[in-house]
Amino acid sequence: MNFLEQVSQRAKADIKTIVLPESTDIRTIKAASIVQEQGIANIILVGNEAEIKKLAGDLDISKAKIVDPMNSDKYEEYVNTFYEMRKAKGITPEQAKEIMQDNVFWAVMMVKKGDADGMVSGAIHSTADTIRPALQIIKTAPGSKLVSAFFVMVVPNCEYGENGIFVYGDSGLNQNPNAEELAEIAISSAKSFKTLVQAEPKVAMLSFSTYGSGKDPIVDKVIEATKIAKAKAPELLIDGELQGDAALVASIGKSKAKGSPVAGEANVLIFPDLNCGNIAYKLTERLAKAEAYGPILQGIAKPVNDLSRGCCAEDIVGVVAITAVQAQNV
Numbered sequence: 507m508n509f510l511e512q513v514s515q516r517a518k519a520d521i522k523t524i525v526l527p528e529s530t531d532i533r534t535i536k537a538a539s540i541v542q543e544q545g546i547a548n549i550i551l552v553g554n555e556a557e558i559k560k561l562a563g564d565l566d567i568s569k570a571k572i573v574d575p576m577n578s579d580k581y582e583e584y585v586n587t588f589y590e591m592r593k594a595k596g597i598t599p600e601q602a603k604e605i606m607q608d609n610v611f612w613a614v615m616m617v618k619k620g621d622a623d624g625m626v627s628g629a630i631h632s633t634a635d636t637i638r639p640a641l642q643i644i645k646t647a648p649g650s651k652l653v654s655a656f657f658v659m660v661v662p663n664c665e666y667g668e669n670g671i672f673v674y675g676d677s678g679l680n681q682n683p684n685a686e687e688l689a690e691i692a693i694s695s696a697k698s699f700k701t702l703v704q705a706e707p708k709v710a711m712l713s714f715s716t717y718g719s720g721k722d723p724i725v726d727k728v729i730e731a732t733k734i735a736k737a738k739a740p741e742l743l744i745d746g747e748l749q750g751d752a753a754l755v756a757s758i759g760k761s762k763a764k765g766s767p768v769a770g771e772a773n774v775l776i777f778p779d780l781n782c783g784n785i786a787y788k789l790t791e792r793l794a795k796a797e798a799y800g801p802i803l804q805g806i807a808k809p810v811n812d813l814s815r816g817c818c819a820e821d822i823v824g825v826v827a828i829t830a831v832q833a834q835n836v
Contacts, residue, residue, distance in 0.1 A: 509660045509671055510799070510824050513702065517546045517830035522623035524826050524833075525616050527609035529553035529572075531629050535562045537822035542569040546823070547830045550622055552609040575612045584615045592642060614639040617808050623833035626825050628813030633679065637803070640810040650805040654691045655679035655812065656698055657787045657800035658828070664794070666754045667773040673699040673707075674775050674790075677783035678801030678812070688731035692776045693739045694804040699774050701835050702828060710753035710772035711735070711746025712782070716762040719749075728778050743767050746776075799824050802832075809833050 507515070524541075528534045529551040535558070538549045549570040551558055558572055575581055588611070589602035597605075605611050610631060616622040627636045637653060646653060655678030664670030675695035676683065683691060688711070696707035713728040714720050725747055732746040745768035752762040752769050759770025777783035791798040801812050802825070809832040811825050 509658065509703070510797070510827065513824075513831055514544065514546050514827045516834070517827045518544075520834050521545070521548060522830040522833040523548040523550060523621075524829055525550040525552060525613040525622040525625045526822075526826075527552040527613035527625065527627050528629050528631065529558045529609070530561070532561060533629055533817065533819045533822060535565055535567060536819035537826065538567050538570045539565045540819065540823050541826050542567070544823075546827050549826075550613075550616065552613050552616075573612075573616075575607055575609070580619075580621070581606065584612065584619070587619070588615065588643065608639075610635060611639045611643070614643045614810060617810065618643045623836075624809035624811070624829040626811050626813065626822065626829055628811075629815060629817055629822065632815075633801070633812050636810065636812045637679075640803075640806050644807050644810065646805055647807045650690070650694065652683075652687050652690045652694075653679065653803060653805040654683075654687075654694055655801035655803055656695050657798050658702060658802065659787060659790055660797040660799070661790065661794050662796070668703055668705045671703055671705075672773055672775055673703075674777070674783055674787045675804075676780060677777065677787045679780070679803075681780045683779065685727050685730035686734060688727065688776065688778065689734035689738060690805075692731065692735045692744055692774075693742065695774050695776060696739070696742050696744070698802065698804050702831060703773075705773070707742065707774045708768045708771050709735070709742060709744040709774040709776060710748045710768050711744065711776050712750060712753060713747035713778060714749060715747050716749045716752045717747070719762070724778055731776075745769065748772070750775075799828060802828060808836055 524547045555572045585606045613625045654676040656675035659672045661670040699707040711732045715725045728747040751758045753772040756770035763769035809829045
């Protein structure tokens, strides 16, 4: 059973409700049909019912609930809630009414209100358009100051990581985190790995240097982030700075980072900036023919996840399953 099958089985064991706001896209409709057919989650589609059913054609979405904000008996409640939350920021009642007609904002409010357990968007919306409503309405999780993004990478026939499974963070959101932010990304990524993979996270703070072999402000940032992460989460196995080979290969890890609890065994890879993280996940996906699930968001109080705009229906199904498992652990 592969990673996604395992996640789907866990999702089926405790069914959650996931809302999909991008109902004008056929990929979303196909994903909704597959998710319901396989019993991974309950699905809510946001939009006009007649238009959704016309787009669906022969696809069976009969088990999905369709909610049209303009015809919902919760419209005024959602508008009032949003207005009360944002009036200090200058939002007027009229603006709140207009904003709550936006499918993504509506879907996020459903999660806030407990009418859905999680949301998946991004097939036709930018990352910013997915995250902004979540930060305005749901906000960050207790104890978290930063929303970050990671990919679950599943590398076939791989002896490294957790049977070829890794978390890469941050590979989708924060462009140049400082040491404090990088430490938070590491801690959040470790927790996400434990939630989704159900194995002990071993976190490598990556750099072009191992244990002082290179000198540069970029290296200094990783060293400082490692110290902060260890102090904040002493129960986690976190070490750095480590080069990629020292993090993954046991013999090299023993040689370059003797005594490290992580070197040669890392399964959570933390990159010093988005350049590194994004390049690494795309190279791994293409060169190693790896499966890449994400970007998955972490640090939000309730599960809201982004999609690549190049995704297919099966990708959406995978992220729905991951979102459902995250919801089980909120």
